[in-house]
Amino acid sequence: EVQLVQSGxxxxxxxxxxxxxxxxSGYSFTTYWIVWVRQMPGKGLEWMGIIYPGDSDTRYSxxxxxxxxxxxxxxxxxxxxxxxSLKASDTAIxxxxxxxxxxxxxxxxxxxxxxxxxxxxx
Amino acid sequence: xxxxxQSPGTLSLSPGERATLSCRASQSISSSYLAWYQQKxxxxxxxxxxxxxxxxxxxxxxxxxxxxxxxxxxxxxxxEPEDFAVYYCQQYGSSVxxxxxxxxxxK
Numbered sequence: 001e002v003q004l005v006q007s008g009x010x011x012x013x014x015x016x017x018x019x020x021x022x023x024x025s026g027y028s029f030t031t032y033w034i035v036w037v038r039q040m041p042g043k044g045l046e047w048m049g050i051i052y053p054g055d056s057d058t059r060y061s062x063x064x065x066x067x068x069x070x071x072x073x074x075x076x077x078x079x080x081x082x083x084x085s086l087k088a089s090d091t092a093i094x095x096x097x098x099x100x101x102x103x104x105x106x107x108x109x110x111x112x113x114x115x116x117x118x119x120x121x122x
Numbered sequence: 123x124x125x126x127x128q129s130p131g132t133l134s135l136s137p138g139e140r141a142t143l144s145c146r147a148s149q150s151i152s153s154s155y156l157a158w159y160q161q162k163x164x165x166x167x168x169x170x171x172x173x174x175x176x177x178x179x180x181x182x183x184x185x186x187x188x189x190x191x192x193x194x195x196x197x198x199x200x201x202e203p204e205d206f207a208v209y210y211c212q213q214y215g216s217s218v219x220x221x222x223x224x225x226x227x228x229k
Contacts, residue, residue, distance in 0.1 A: 045167065045210055047218040061217065095166050100178075106214045108157035110178060112166035
């Protein structure tokens with residue numbers, strides 16, 4: 001069974017750093033792109049970027065490039081989303097998801113993590 | 123960037139009725155790279171349709187997708203109580219963007 005299990009909710013202060021994780025199981029982690037999606041409170045979905053764990057090829061939405069870092073550790077089938085200096089506007093639920101087609105950077109996403117709520121407040 | 127505009131913003135229908143949701147793109151979407159997702163409160167999105175009209179695994183056949191170029195439609199033939207949710211379209215042909223969503227509520 002394919003599963004993506006994300007790390008738990010975080011409460012942080014502005015300026016702090018943070019890394020959240022997405023542990024995959026039930027499939028070959030290195031052959032499917034992983035995507036990160038942001039959902040701000042009461043709002044829609046925003047595509048942040050993708051990573052191919054097989055070779056760590058990473059692509060970012062222009063809106064998020066330079067704001068976050070996406071990485072993966074294929075030895076433990078885990079993808080990460082990292083901030084070096086959080087802002088209050090980073091408060092949101094962050095989802096990881098798996099691309100439906102193996103190896104394809106352009107794809108819909110068929111399996112999703114449960115989401116990680118990040119709250120940034122002074 | 124391709125902008126996706128979903129309409130209506132809110133759709134009020136009763137169980138058993140037919141639902142038609144629209145997604146219009148600011149430019150033509152290449153290779154039929156359009157998907158639809160359903161999201162219920164407190165849950166992640168669920169893939170319904172990919173490639174404009176292909177149902178994802180386990181999706182009932184009352185859900186269907188159609189369209190081409192810049193105009194796309196998600197149709198739910200007969201609404202079940204569990205279908206009331208927010209629906210998003212997504213294009214993945216030129217980078218990736220999502221529509222703003224259609225909230226389907228019980229009338």
